């Protein structure tokens with residue numbers, strides 16, 4: 001007799017701890033949606049911080065006492081872990097350490113479920129060699145597999161749900177779709193010829209230098225800033241100390257508006273709608289690449305500047321086939337945005353490169369989309385593992 005109280009069967013369990021920010025839950029949630037939506041699999045997502053999750057996904061319904069969103073069962077991961085039947089395959093998000101009782105239940109299965117530790121994204125070359133490396137559990141008959149998302153064919157690829165680029169193209173072909181989105185975010189129709197820029201970043205004191213360039217520039221800039229740490233830096237430029245979604249301030253050619261934090265689908269459309277996107281961390285960084293528009297990456301800081309190596313590794317890949325002037329402008333601008341250079345003076349060459357960057361980024365997204373996506377790679381991996 002099975003001692004598990006909850007006997008429902010799931011194809012995948014995904015475990016996620018919210019460390020800080022929204023990156024871990026952002027990635028795990030997209031992956032859960034991909035496995036359920038594109039592959040028709042039964043997915044259960046264990047999250048230790050449902051409040052953070054509800055920012056990315058405000059629409060959670062309760063059916064027979066179960067929390068459901070986008071076809072995924074959402075479970076609070078609390079200290080007292082319930083007795084459940086392990087899923088056929090298990091994802092540990094970013095080394096979050098599975099509950100002991102769950103590991104024991106996995107080991108007790110006649111054939112243990114494939115167990116994957118999903119790693120952070122990096123463009124560094126060593127990732128190719130570490131993807132799918134294994135680590136046997138010290139006591140139980142279980143093996144953990146390290147699964148790396150990435151940019152090369154030797155990694156697990158990137159999260160990309162089915163039909164993403166077509167949906168983007170349809171949206172970008174319809175000016176009315178952009179207007180509807182902006183209205184839904186409380187933004188008035190931009191003046192003709194205005195450059196739309198979205199700004200999602202960590203705290204960024206250097207932003208003032210950039211805002212000054214835009215304010216003094218010849219062309220109107222409409223800056224859309226989702227709620228988050230950089231909002232304070234932006235509003236201080238306008239002499240404001242309090243911030244709230246909907247606030248709008250103007251100086252010279254620059255208009256800045258604070259946006260509410262929206263669900264992932266609407267945030268994607270914001271990236272599609274803007275002419276330039278500032279993104280951060282991991283998930284928004286990937287989504288900006290799918291948007292096919294010029295973008296700048298505020299990378300998550302690590303000790304001893306380890307993030308610089310990561311940043312340069314991506315720049316090397318991304319600019320490899322780029323026209324040299326544009327490549328130099330991107331490198332200079334991104335480095336300055338991350339604290340290695342003067343952002344104000346780096347803007348002009350970056351702005352001059354925008355048409356070339358747009359063309360490059362369309363092909364970059366297309367090339368990335370020719371590789372298998374992360375959810376499909378995981379499905380394939382789990383099928384092979386049980387053969």
Ligand SMILES: Cc1cn([C@H]2C[C@H](O)[C@@H](COP(=O)(O)OP(=O)(O)O[C@H]3O[C@@H](C)[C@H](O)[C@@H](O)[C@H]3O)O2)c(=O)[nH]c1=O
Nearest residue numbers: 021022023026226261262263264267281282283284300
């Ligand atoms: C601005 C905005 C973002 N989002 C989503 C997009 C992403 O899924 C998520 C933000 O995640 P990221 O872009 O990855 O940035 P982040 O800074 O929040 O996450 C970071 O967290 C650290 C713990 C990790 O170590 C980092 O690598 C990184 O992932 O928020 C919305 O859904 N709505 C919004 O309005």
